[in-house]
Amino acid sequence: MKIKIENLSFGYDDGYIFENLNFSYDSKDFLAIIGPNGGGKSTLLRLMLGILEPKSGKISIDSKSPKLAKELIGYVPQYIPVNKSFPMSVLEVVLMGRLSGGLFKFYSKADKNMAIQALDMVGMREFSSRGIGALSGGQRQRVYIARALVSGARILMLDEPTASIDTQGQAQIYTALKEINQANVGVIAISHDINMAINFASKVAYINSGSVVLHDISNLDNRDFISHLSKDHTHFCDVELALNSCGCASHKD
Numbered sequence: 001m002k003i004k005i006e007n008l009s010f011g012y013d014d015g016y017i018f019e020n021l022n023f024s025y026d027s028k029d030f031l032a033i034i035g036p037n038g039g040g041k042s043t044l045l046r047l048m049l050g051i052l053e054p055k056s057g058k059i060s061i062d063s064k065s066p067k068l069a070k071e072l073i074g075y076v077p078q079y080i081p082v083n084k085s086f087p088m089s090v091l092e093v094v095l096m097g098r099l100s101g102g103l104f105k106f107y108s109k110a111d112k113n114m115a116i117q118a119l120d121m122v123g124m125r126e127f128s129s130r131g132i133g134a135l136s137g138g139q140r141q142r143v144y145i146a147r148a149l150v151s152g153a154r155i156l157m158l159d160e161p162t163a164s165i166d167t168q169g170q171a172q173i174y175t176a177l178k179e180i181n182q183a184n185v186g187v188i189a190i191s192h193d194i195n196m197a198i199n200f201a202s203k204v205a206y207i208n209s210g211s212v213v214l215h216d217i218s219n220l221d222n223r224d225f226i227s228h229l230s231k232d233h234t235h236f237c238d239v240e241l242a243l244n245s246c247g248c249a250s251h252k253d
């Protein structure tokens with residue numbers, strides 16, 4: 001599947017956040033969207049999800065508008081804490097991803113098998129009967145990823161899936177996302193952790209002040225990158241320079 005952004009312009013009010021942006025994504029890739037606060041990462045994700053409408057230009061997902069393609073997209077919001085006594089099991093939460101037939105539909109055996117399979121993919125099968133409130137933040141986030149997967153989504157879009165989660169939990173989430181991508185589901189994740197992005201993604205889109213620079217990092221030597229980052233640069237905004245220093249192909253729109 002392909003997402004194509006052509007001459008996209010968008011602003012919340014009179015001004016523009018993006019002007020004539022061109023960008024494309026192939027679901028073969030695990031794309032990490034990185035960049036400083038306020039750069040436009042969530043705005044771009046919301047445009048691709050069809051929650052926001054471009055002022056001009058076009059976004060197409062396999063030639064359909066984001067609204068018409070919404071069944072092909074699974075959205076995982078930022079980590080949201082839940083009440084410890086929330087009365088739903090992990091399996092029930094994942095089954096909610098099969099609700100497209102209506103809120104009161106009965107789940108079939110096939111639905112349940114799909115939910116168990118999705119829990120397997122994120123390494124959470126053994127927790128299927130546990131209450132959703134009795135999980136760690138990282139485990140809960142993996143359950144939400146399974147819920148998005150079980151809807152039959154062909155691309156997952158995640159807004160900072162590892163915010164407020166410790167390093168081990170982050171690595172488990174990124175490992176699951178990489179495996180999901182290898183099983184032919186596209187993954188686009190906003191990330192504030194450059195280490196995770198570099199270790200697990202195949203492409204990085206660096207967004208700042210409305211411009212997007214795409215880097216192919218599938219052959220990046222991580223140690224080379226980290227040494228460039230720490231030796232030559234001191235700030236997150238210098239990630240782009242470090243990527244260029246490592247000779248990563250970059251493409252600016």
Ligand SMILES: Nc1ncnc2c1ncn2[C@@H]1O[C@H](COP(=O)(O)OP(=O)(O)OP(=O)(O)O)[C@@H](O)[C@H]1O
Nearest residue numbers: 012013017035036037038039040041042043044207
């Ligand atoms: N609903 C809104 N109305 C008006 N302006 C908004 C709205 N949402 C975001 N903005 C502005 O748009 C710009 C881009 O915001 P966005 O949330 O897309 O950035 P971001 O890169 O995701 O930031 P962060 O890393 O802090 O989450 C910012 O200047 C922000 O203040």
